[in-house]
Amino acid sequence: MKALAKVLAPLLGLIAVAALFAVMTGAPERYLSATNLRVVLAQTVIVALAALGMTMIIISAGIDLSVGSSIALSSVVTAVALRGGLPPIAALACGVVTGGILGFVNGVSITALRVVPFIATLGMLGIARGLAKYVANQQTVNVPATWINELAVTFPARPWLLFAPGVWLTVILAIVMTLVLRNTVFGRRVFALGSNEAAARACGINTSRLKIQVYALAGLFFGLAGVTQMSRLRQGDPTVAVGTELDVIAAVVIGGGSLSGGEGSIPGAIIGALVMSLLRNGCQQMGWPNYVQEIIIGAIIVIAVAADRYRASRAAETSS
């Protein structure tokens, strides 16, 4: 019940945005058509996949600013692996593991070197971006046509799939992550870590190991987002996804995540990612310039969090 109530607010936001643009475009049947929905979903996949990892990090009271660079490096590594003749599944694994390694390194520098997450991942933002350019030899990396290129297409080759395979993959992983966070010892300890780290430590939980696990696991999702990025562009581009980390963080926060830890939900973050895609798409259909989207999305983030704070303070008043 409570979990449902938490997702309700972002869900209402999602419906409001959809309804608003349906009316404003003057052609609701086109804005809400299956075709446009497919476009929106395909555009959401990258941010949504990354948000699966980011939600976990934010629940643990951490942050990761290196997501955009991690996506770029993973996409380049996947492309180089494909070009080098590796089978697609192995290339995909290379991309995913690349993200995982970056996350692992973040986790180690946060715990062993005691660098606060903001700074540790800010450093990684630069390092991973530089590595991506090095690996790609400062050029885009073209790839042979494989099924990987079909991962995030708007119209899947097999029409019965309805949506791109990447959309289904995201849905399945979102369900898995929801269950992991809700029903495993690991997931509950991630909440405990974010809620009160000292308490978790006093209860004998190895918080350093747990943090490394969180960042590494999240890194795998960033890596997968990187593979998807490559799939959409059909090439590895070391300059892609600059600033994506902010979209991802925004998705988690719109979905009810709290940067002070202990709060956040996977369904909420997915809805948050959808809200932003719908907004972008709606603005495009209205023919509004890019900067209008940027302003609106910025405002939405602040409003979403302010509304959440307001609700929290109301709840505190009624309970006392």
Add this chain to the structure above:
Amino acid sequence: MSLLRLRGLRKRFGATLALDGVDLEVASGEVHALIGENGAGKSTLLNILSGIHRADSGEMSLADAPYAPAGPAEARSRGVAHVHQELALCPHLPVAENIFLGVEPARRGWLRRDLLFDRAVALLAEFGRSEIDPRRRTGDLSLPDRQVVEICRALACDARVILMDEPTSSLQRANVERLFRLINQLRERGIAIVYISHFLEEVREIADRYTVLRDGRSVDGGELRAVRDEQLIEQMVGRAIDGVVDRERRPSSDVVLDVRDLAAPPRLHQAGFELHRGEILGIAGLIGSGRTELIRAIFGLTPSTGRIVMRGNGIGYLSEDRKGEGLALQMSVADNVTITGFSRCAHAGWIDRARQLAQSESIMQRLRIKAPSARAAVHRLSGGNQQKVALGRLLHQDPDVLLLDEPARGVDVGSKSDVYREIGKLAAEGKAILVVSSYLPELFSICDRLAVMTRGRLSAARPISEWTPVSVMEAAIGAPERAA
């Protein structure tokens, strides 16, 4: 036979010797009071027992087997649990998950929710607290209920020894009694309890034996029944405490602060009083009765209606929440002391470091603040010394009116008397002082007049000689007032 036995425990943190030879023996079914001033090493000792720190030397044994936990996990698995002073719960998690944090019932990594809740229900029921819903968010519970959750957590890992660090510091009397019933239940089960408290009368009520720590050493111990309070206090401070406040002081009749019809609903409905130069006015009342809101309304931190007339320069405020509001813990003693009065040690906006240090050092001397230097960060100081720094800031600010909320909370006996002496001295210098306190002996030893807050309404202030602890308590709980 002793369950827990320590011999010659030593621990050094950098330059400070935190423990310098501690012996302790606790039998099962015994409540053992650990008493001593703040900074005497009690918390360090508990942290070593619960595996957070490791001793440099010395022997520990638990049930006749050597005991040297490598971390909190090992301490818990050996049956030693720590109930923390600042409750160590995760506010976002449900009660049941907090109880079993670290020892969650699970199958191949998946939480067994059914088992988790059943066991939590069973533990809560054992304490007669089955009304606490194990599914409820822990942050929504009242403070005493949260403490029950922490104790249940200790029992969840089959604790044989429970360490309690000032468990009553944030509780009201009724809840203290509830806690004591809980402790007696634990005692009947043969659990050994090491109990830290600053309240001697409380220690007498619950503990069987005691150990006094002073400067990291166990200096005295034995049966509590066989020892008098004066003796305990002397052992704690290592010096006899002199008469606290000069009672010969005479407040003048000049009204410095005149408060009429002050209200800040829902907590404060009606308060009025006059505060005179050189006077100490005490405000008694239960926690939550509106005392803190009164002070905050006068200081302007809580929006209020009413009339306040001030004839004097400056109001100084000492918050009851030292860590949250009172001090900038990362900053130095000097910065904290001078922060409200930088103009006294600055030229054209530039702080004169030499002057700032000199002014801070003279205040450190006056309040007997124990710190490595005025440049030391405040978080490195013991609780009592931190409180003195907070008070020192008011001395530096030098206002005519002082609003002190729980000036001696969580402070050891020696520092307490330093704080009281200073408050008396300030009054003698002509300051007008308002003191809120939950501790009646404190109010009776320092105040000239006293008023009682009951559910947001302040009684008339009367000379302290017209009050007795009983009449104050009666007024506080809202019993019909007796003619004085």
